[in-house]
Amino acid sequence: MQLNEFEKHIASNIDDYQSKIDTDSLWDTLETDLHQKKKKKKRRLIFLIFGLLFVSGFVYMGVSSYLSASSSDSELSSSRIEQGTSVNNHNADEVNPNREEANHLETDASTSVIDSAASLVTPNNQTKATTSEIKSRATNRDIRSSQIGQVSRSQQAFISNFANDKVVSGSLPNVQNIFNNRQQRSQSELKPNLSLIDTQRKDVERLDYLDIIPLDIIEFEKMKYKLKMRPSIKPIKMPNKLWRMSIIPQFGIYYTDRTIVTNNSMGEDLIDYRSDSEQILETMSLGIGVEWQHKSNLFVSGKVNINQLTEKFTGQTSEIKIESINYIQERNFLGNGMVEEVPGTFDQRQETITTSTVYNTLRWVELTLGGGYHIDMGRWQVGAGAGLMWGTMLNAEGRIFNANRNIIDIENQSSSIYRNNLGLGGYGLIDLRYALDKRLSITTQLGYKFYANSFTHPSYPLDITYRWWGGTVGVSYHMF
Amino acid sequence: MTEANIISGCQKDKRHCQKALVDTYAPTLFTMARRYTRDDHSAKDILQEALHLIFKNIKKYQHTGSFKGWMNRIVITTSLKHLRDKDFLKDKVEFKPVHAKPIAPDADLKTDYEAIIHLIKQLPKGARQVFNMYIIDGYDHNEIAKMLDISAATSRSQLTRARSWLRQELLKEKKTELCS
Numbered sequence: 001m002q003l004n005e006f007e008k009h010i011a012s013n014i015d016d017y018q019s020k021i022d023t024d025s026l027w028d029t030l031e032t033d034l035h036q037k038k039k040k041k042k043r044r045l046i047f048l049i050f051g052l053l054f055v056s057g058f059v060y061m062g063v064s065s066y067l068s069a070s071s072s073d074s075e076l077s078s079s080r081i082e083q084g085t086s087v088n089n090h091n092a093d094e095v096n097p098n099r100e101e102a103n104h105l106e107t108d109a110s111t112s113v114i115d116s117a118a119s120l121v122t123p124n125n126q127t128k129a130t131t132s133e134i135k136s137r138a139t140n141r142d143i144r145s146s147q148i149g150q151v152s153r154s155q156q157a158f159i160s161n162f163a164n165d166k167v168v169s170g171s172l173p174n175v176q177n178i179f180n181n182r183q184q185r186s187q188s189e190l191k192p193n194l195s196l197i198d199t200q201r202k203d204v205e206r207l208d209y210l211d212i213i214p215l216d217i218i219e220f221e222k223m224k225y226k227l228k229m230r231p232s233i234k235p236i237k238m239p240n241k242l243w244r245m246s247i248i249p250q251f252g253i254y255y256t257d258r259t260i261v262t263n264n265s266m267g268e269d270l271i272d273y274r275s276d277s278e279q280i281l282e283t284m285s286l287g288i289g290v291e292w293q294h295k296s297n298l299f300v301s302g303k304v305n306i307n308q309l310t311e312k313f314t315g316q317t318s319e320i321k322i323e324s325i326n327y328i329q330e331r332n333f334l335g336n337g338m339v340e341e342v343p344g345t346f347d348q349r350q351e352t353i354t355t356s357t358v359y360n361t362l363r364w365v366e367l368t369l370g371g372g373y374h375i376d377m378g379r380w381q382v383g384a385g386a387g388l389m390w391g392t393m394l395n396a397e398g399r400i401f402n403a404n405r406n407i408i409d410i411e412n413q414s415s416s417i418y419r420n421n422l423g424l425g426g427y428g429l430i431d432l433r434y435a436l437d438k439r440l441s442i443t444t445q446l447g448y449k450f451y452a453n454s455f456t457h458p459s460y461p462l463d464i465t466y467r468w469w470g471g472t473v474g475v476s477y478h479m480f
Numbered sequence: 481m482t483e484a485n486i487i488s489g490c491q492k493d494k495r496h497c498q499k500a501l502v503d504t505y506a507p508t509l510f511t512m513a514r515r516y517t518r519d520d521h522s523a524k525d526i527l528q529e530a531l532h533l534i535f536k537n538i539k540k541y542q543h544t545g546s547f548k549g550w551m552n553r554i555v556i557t558t559s560l561k562h563l564r565d566k567d568f569l570k571d572k573v574e575f576k577p578v579h580a581k582p583i584a585p586d587a588d589l590k591t592d593y594e595a596i597i598h599l600i601k602q603l604p605k606g607a608r609q610v611f612n613m614y615i616i617d618g619y620d621h622n623e624i625a626k627m628l629d630i631s632a633a634t635s636r637s638q639l640t641r642a643r644s645w646l647r648q649e650l651l652k653e654k655k656t657e658l659c660s
Contacts (some may be wrong), residue, residue: 001645003643003647003650006650007615007648008642010596010600010615010616011615011616011618013593014511014515014593014596014597014616015508015511015512015552015616016508017508017511017593017597018507018508018510018511019507019508019510019511019512019514019597020507021505021506021507021524021527022501023506026502026506026524026527026528026531027499027502027503030498030502030528030531030532030535031495031498031499031530033532034498034532034535094482156643320629322630322631322634324631324633324634329640329641329644342640342644344637344640344641345633345634345636346634347630347631347634347636361488370637
């Protein structure tokens with residue numbers, strides 16, 4: 001067979017030749033590999049969901065504790081409190097001259113407990129009348145006049161003693177329960193070991209009370225400190241305006257997932273050469289936003305962000321010099337002393353390889369426009385939003401592999417492998433705010449953002465997509 | 481299952497379509513991988529990697545050009561990458577005499593494709609790559625130079641070398657035919 005004939009033959013036929021291969025075992029290996037990649041994606045999603053649940057759990061706990069604390073405050077209007085206090089003061093003063101001191105107690109449930117304490121120390125006939133008034137005002141107080149009527153003198157003294165020492169914790173029914181339980185037991189059973197009690201403490205200095213206040217005082221102490229430590233939270237009444245404008249400077253850190261994909265469906269640029277550690281990138285973001293919030297809690301916002309992405313690039317920089325060397329590839333002896341020389345060429349390559357780690361930095365400006373909805377919960381505000389964004393590259397430095405695994409230096413803008421126009425993208429976020437006062441709020445956002453088309457250069461078969469998820473912390477200042 | 485069904489199924493990540501793609505195309509793609517490498521073990525690795533890339537990127541296949549051509553290109557690129565990775569740090573030019581293993585005496589190069597593949601595999605690495613890309617896969621010298629990171633002159637030279645070597649082998653075959 002002649003060479004030309006051979007070449008034509010193989011060129012036209014060999015592509016259809018099917019080599020023997022066990023496709024079942026090949027598929028098994030591939031399936032496992034593909035399945036594992038999907039599992040990784042699922043795992044990442046689960047982590048994200050759990051993270052969000054964790055954060056929302058914290059938010060819920062914060063909000064619910066705030067609501068429970070503020071509900072007792074809000075149930076009694078200030079005028080009613082004053083009115084109730086004056087009535088009770090009048091009653092209490094008759095029996096207990098220390099009542100005034102008790103009025104200054106600063107706890108969330110102070111009014112109810114003090115009032116109750118004052119009611120207890122009044123004679124029974126007065127208490128019944130006063131208690132019915134209080135009960136009608138404060139629904140959360142389970143003071144039963146019948147129970148109060150059963151309080152003994154020593155119990156009254158116990159309560160007044162605690163009131164004097166500002167140990168005003170817990171609800172009255174708890175105290176009543178303690179008394180009831182104690183009544184069912186014998187005195188000898190309840191008597192504690194006096195040697196174990198620190199008699200220097202103010203609340204136990206009168207040892208004759210120890211027969212009715214055994215070790216339960218520890219519980220009272222705990223509650224007392226809890227209540228004292230809790231700051232006084234009062235809801236802020238926001239101005240009732242149709243639109244409110246806020247300025248929001250923010251700082252954020254995003255986890256960045258950069259994927260190098262093809263943009264021309266060809267095989268030559270499909271490989272992402274980076275190692276796992278190089279694929280985890282961080283983006284810092286600094287921005288300022290303007291937000292208009294409608295009375296209906298809908299809001300629109302615009303933001304300008306300056307982002308900086310830092311990526312670690314570990315690669316072998318190489319310099320290759322190719323020199324073509326001519327040589328005689330073949331000598332054909334034609335007879336009659338004639339020799340045909342077939343020239344050949346080969347490349348003399350001189351390659352210098354240096355392993356180095358470079359940190360690439362990319363800085364770009366980003367404009368976002370979006371909207372969403374907020375839910376008000378006193379000082380807390382929870383919201384969700386989404387929008388579009390557009391970005392443009394400011395500066396890029398460093399180096400990167402191209403599809404042929406050659407290192408390309410990243411330069412600025414037009415000569416960069418990155419196109420200066422990042423294109424359009426989108427974002428979604430969950431927003432949580434805490435109002436410090438009428439104008440100032442602390443805001444934190446958890447978000448996800450992406451560019452639909454991103455850093456691409458038409459000269460290189462390289463397309464890079466970026467996806468970010470992370471959070472920002474900032475301050476929201478309400479202008480009006 | 482038709483080619484269109486396989487493609488659309490694979491684009492939707494359907495397992496049975498992916499399996500059908502492997503069953504239908506793996507043998508021919510394996511032939512291609514074998515042409516570029518010396519040993520079948522490496523060819524299997526290349527095929528596996530190439531199929532993985534095919535499944536990963538099939539959603540981007542835009543039905544422009546033949547599907548087989550698209551897959552072939554992925555296999556070629558993966559093969560070249562594999563060969564490049566193998567001696568990524570080596571600074572050498574492969575130019576050493578090749579002692580071909582003899583083709584089976586009863587082999588007919590017109591019908592016995594295993595013998596042809598065996599013959600191509602005997603070529604030196606550079607010559608083999610250029611021969612495969614130029615003669616069989618239809619790339620021109622400039623494209624080959626770009627893909628292999630060599631000069632176009634070197635590509636031509638490697639082809640001449642491959643042809644010369646093959647001519648000798650075919651002459652041997654002819655002599656064997658005459659003898660028999």
